[in-house]
Amino acid sequence: MAMAKIRQGSGNGGPVQFRHRMEGLTSLVDGHRHSFGNLTDLFIPEDGRHRHTFRGITTTADGHRHSYSGRTGLNIGTGPNHFHRFRIQTNVADGHRHIISGRTTGLIRLGVMVGHRLIIEKVVRQRVK
Known part of the structure; x- marks a missing residue:
């Protein structure tokens, strides 16, 4: 059986x-x-600094999972290496909540990439061993 490996070009996305x-x-x-695990969503400016919204769903454990949403704290540092702290409670599932806390990357x-602008430059077939 052969698998196709797709290399993407830098289209006008x-x-x-x-x-x-x-x-x-x-x-x-x-x-x-x-x-x-999730990525932050909206950028919210605030007094020369900013925060982000976020949302997600946890993995399943003990037969259930939890959804969550919230806002990060204000940025700590500036430039590409800044980060945000966060601490929220999940929604209730199976009669309880959990706390999600930490710091962003x-x-x-x-x-x-817009779907119709994706450029496929080359398809290479490889054998699976």
Whole structure:
């Protein structure tokens, strides 16, 4: 069986976005934790600084999962290496909540490609051993 490896060109895509990655484990409640991971959403300017909104769904543990949403704290530092702290409670599931807390990564750059502008330069077939 052969697999196709696709190399993408630098088409004339949409705008570049800058976000922060958030990931970690929830607090321990009822003998279990959940993993979470998401990117920040909206940029909210505030008195010469800023914060971001975020939302996500935890992994399943003990037969359930939790959704969550909130705002980060104000930026700490400036430029591409700044970060944000966050601490919120998840929504209730299976009769309880967890706390999600930590700090974001520095900025990550996302290039947004519009589907019809994706350029496939080359397809290489490789054998799977």
